[in-house]
Each structure stands twice: as C-alpha cells, then as structure tokens.
Amino acid sequence: FLSSLFPSLPSPIDQGIGGRSYPKYQTNWLSTLYDVGDIIGGILCGLVSDLLKARALTCAVMLYLAIPSLYLYYEFGDESLQSTILLLLLCGTLINGPYAIITTAVSADLGNHRSLMENQNAKATVTAIIDGTGSLGAAFGPLLTGVLADNFGWNVTFYMLMCSCFIAALVSIWEE
Numbered sequence: 001f002l003s004s005l006f007p008s009l010p011s012p013i014d015q016g017i018g019g020r021s022y023p024k025y026q027t028n029w030l031s032t033l034y035d036v037g038d039i040i041g042g043i044l045c046g047l048v049s050d051l052l053k054a055r056a057l058t059c060a061v062m063l064y065l066a067i068p069s070l071y072l073y074y075e076f077g078d079e080s081l082q083s084t085i086l087l088l089l090l091c092g093t094l095i096n097g098p099y100a101i102i103t104t105a106v107s108a109d110l111g112n113h114r115s116l117m118e119n120q121n122a123k124a125t126v127t128a129i130i131d132g133t134g135s136l137g138a139a140f141g142p143l144l145t146g147v148l149a150d151n152f153g154w155n156v157t158f159y160m161l162m163c164s165c166f167i168a169a170l171v172s173i174w175e176e
Contacts, residue, residue, distance in 0.1 A: 070158055
C-alpha cells in the first residue's frame with residue numbers, strides 16, 4: 001500500500017508537486033530513481049536487520065524515517081533536479097526496504113517459527129497471507145491514490161502515505 005503513489009509517480013513529477021514540472025522524457029527517467037532506491041533499500045534493510053538480528057525494529061525505523069522523507073519530497077522535491085533525484089532515491093530506499101524484508105525474510109521467519117514446525121503447510125500459508133495482504137494494498141493503493149489526488153490534490157495523497165508509514169511501523173513493532 002505504501003508504494004501506491006509510485007506507480008503513478010510520473011504524474012506528480014510531471015505536474016510539479018510544488019510548482020516546477022519536468023518534460024515527459026525526464027519525468028519517466030526520474031521516476032525510475034524510486035526503483036533504484038527500492039534496490040538499495042532492500043539490500044540495506046537486509047544487511048542491517050541481519051547485523052542487528054532485529055528485522056521488525058529495522059523495518060520500523062526505516063518506515064518512521066520514510067515519513068519525513070515523504071514530507072521533504074513533497075515540499076522540496078521540485079526545488080531542483082538534484083533535490084528530486086536525492087529525495088526519490090531516499091523515498092524508494094526507506095519505503096521499499098522494509099517491504100522487501102517483510103515479504104521475504106519475515107515470512108520465512110514466521111514459517112519457521114517453532115509453533116509451526118509440525119505443520120509444513122503452515123509455511124506456505126504464512127507466506128501466502130503476507131503476500132496476499134501486500135497484493136491487496138497494491139490493488140487498492142493506486143485506486144485510493146488516484147481518488148485522493150483527483151479530488152483533494154497531491155498534498156492529501158502524501159499525507160495519506162505518511163500516515164500509512166506510521167501505521168505500518170507501529171504494526172511491525174507491535175510484538176517486539
């Protein structure tokens with residue numbers, strides 16, 4: 001759900017979320033930087049969570065840091081090409097790093113939990129529940145993003161994403 005804005009990322013870049021807009025060819029190139037941040041975030045989150053042996057805490061910290069990065073992107077992402085590049089990379093890193101860990105390592109950890117050791121089918125069920133929940137967010141997130149952006153503007157959309165990061169971080173550390 002947190003990545004729901006980013007399939008439509010060329011729109012806020014093209015429209016200039018704060019006033020500056022970019023040509024279409026540059027908009028599409030710039031939107032791929034979020035995906036580069038996604039790769040960096042997955043690697044970084046995996047390394048830190050393995051080092052600290054605290055996956056949930058690592059995810060929560062990255063999601064909490066994503067909140068100000070989204071705000072900074074909304075407020076200052078159009079100040080210059082350099083700020084757009086830096087903030088897109090930062091948002092991609094902080095939002096999708098936890099997503100990568102949750103959908104892979106956390107589901108594997110849960111599937112190997114001692115309470116599920118007797119039931120081999122439980123591993124597949126746990127992974128399917130996590131992946132299915134992510135798919136629901138992927139399905140409804142862009143719909144909600146479009147409705148919010150069209151009816152209330154991009155500012156409300158960014159605030160919704162910030163709230164989503166906060167809730168996801170709370171949920172990720174609920175049992176820690």
